[in-house]
Amino acid sequence: MSALLGRNSMDEKKLFKSLSDAILSYDSAAAEKAAKDAIRAKVDALKVIEKGLVPAIGKVGDKFEKMEIYLPELMLAAEAMKTAMTLLLPLVPKDKIVSKATVAIGTVQGDVHEIGKNIVSNMLMANGFNVIDLGVDVKTTTFVEEAKRSNAKIIGASALMSSTIGSQKDIIDYLVSLKERKKFAVMVGGGPTTGEWSDEIGADGWGEDAATTIKLANKLAKGK
Amino acid sequence: MAVARLVFLSGDEQDLIHESSLKSLQEIGMLIRSDVTLQMLSDSGADVDFSKMIAKIPEEMVNEALSKAPRNIRLCARDSKHDMEIPVSGPPFVATSGLGVYIRDMDTGEKKPSTRKDIADFIRLGDGLDGVDFLWTSITANEVPPISHGLHELWTAMQNTTKHVNGVSVMGASDSRKQVELGALIAGSEEELRKRPLFSVICCSIAPLSYEGGAVEGMVELVRAGIPIMSMSMSLPGGSSPVTMAGTISNANTENLASLVITQFAAPGSPHIYCSSSAPISMRTGVINYMVPEHCIIAAGLGQMARRYGLPSMVGEWGINDKEAPGIPQSFSEVMGVALSSMGNSDLISGIGGIDAVKGVSYEQAVIESHIWEHVRGFMRRFEISDETIALDVVKQVGHGNSFLSHVHTARNFKKELFFFDETKKDWERTYSDAMVPEAKEIAKRILREHEVPPLDGDMKRQGDEIIAAYEKSLGV
Missing domain, CATH: 1.10.1240.10 (Methionine synthase domain)
Incomplete structure (x- = not known):
């Protein structure tokens, strides 16, 4: 052939x-x-x-x-x-590999919902991002370690339960404690999250649905 | 007694759903992320792959669970006049929405992360509304440690209503134990609580076909204490279940049967309520979409399945607004589904006061929906069908071509047989120019100003606070 x-x-x-x-x-x-x-x-x-x-x-x-x-x-x-x-x-x-940015994405600790995260993960990939999908029930430290290891610019944290959205804040607090908050843009999303929540915890943006998350990632890839 | 109900599945179709669920349990099985639960199922006859955490459940176990489950459940309240016996023979009992993360301030319109103070006010409003029969804990206590938030929500809710409380949070066995201790304080003892369960708890499987470890272990702890649980499946067509209605109904039914096997083998005869909150995801955004016809179609089908098994159910939902501001932003066509979902065989329904696809609650929305439900409830009154109500004797007396208006039978029975809309509330429903919100705000404020819930007796509040504080201390938070 x-x-x-x-x-x-x-x-x-x-x-x-x-x-x-x-x-x-x-x-x-x-x-x-x-x-x-x-x-x-x-x-x-x-x-x-x-x-x-x-x-x-x-x-x-x-x-x-x-x-x-x-x-x-x-x-x-x-x-x-x-x-x-x-x-x-x-x-x-x-x-020679050109991607818009690397995104380390996962569902937060204690939460095993993955449908929404998978939609965003696939759409990011389709939109020219290098996506490191960490899966579900991802430890706070794992988000940060994997983001560092893959040289990611963006961390994407999904949470589908009102009892687990606190883990999104943990990621940001952990970055602050490591004095590495500025190294990564953190975007949050999932059923119980809101724009206000994103602001409150000091995230860099909220993805209301898959399409807005891609727009947000495009913005964050260019710098916060 | 006759009641108007929405029927979706034929008998043959119900049989097929049931058989498919049995096949699903037996051949695909449930992923259960809890070794103790898997061990219990394995000891009871399930085929368990411990490395994959999958339990395949044979038909015999399902049949045994069905034979052990109670057919009638009394959900009790601090004030026994609010006790609810299910299954219902008339309209369902309706609860507030949940579990949101914010409340919309009445004066500023601001979305505030909710706190215990907001839970207390929102629950007290629900206590004062005639259309609200029981209270979901409704919103998250954002200011407390996340690990004990469910305890704070339950405890705050129970202090602010004399109606039945439905908890929405199960974190694990130790958290469930504390929920039982809090309930026992008010009931008098754990034995009294078992006799008169003042609260019940929603325990979610995660569609498709899985259970998170803490949730399933927490559920087992609750049923062992006699607390009624609702095994909620969120089968979302095209997302967490097949996009077909049949596939979704089958999946939700399968998860409910799996939950039933777990509760009835852990605690035979424990009160178990068949439950679902299932609506399709938007094919544009991936976000759950409640304002569509399929939402009520699924509820009708699952309600029929629950009745087929003789299990009480919570499969329908109220809530006519998935936008951020209170009011009725939906078209008649969209709102229709919500009303019809009440008519689909569900014994319990949730959703009053919810906004923004359950992310938040609003006081005005609770008033609006409570009032509308008071009217819609009229469509589901019970009618006696008997020789007496058929009234052939009266027909004979009135004779051919004459009027029944002046017959005493009409005078005696019309108030019983015919529904009278509350004219003020009906006028109010027409005020679409301002979406009814100003009027609702006034009523919500009046109720919050005037409606008092009797406080817990004596030292109870301090003791409950101490249970939570000691638990948090033991966890190091």
């Missing part, structure tokens, strides 16, 4: 299109196949991402904004994107 494809631009275009089509038809299996085809054909992985994946996920985002599609399609597109990226990213030289 790879021998047949060759490396002329015509074939490259076909590869980019099949990747783009996979994203636009929300098809992870097709995205995986297209990414593997590109790797076999030895096309530059960064070029594949920039020409095949990025424009496609951009189109998906536009459709969502225009209410032509809803969250389920958006999530599936993000999954397809993630599948392809997992294969392609390791082939891109580290110094």
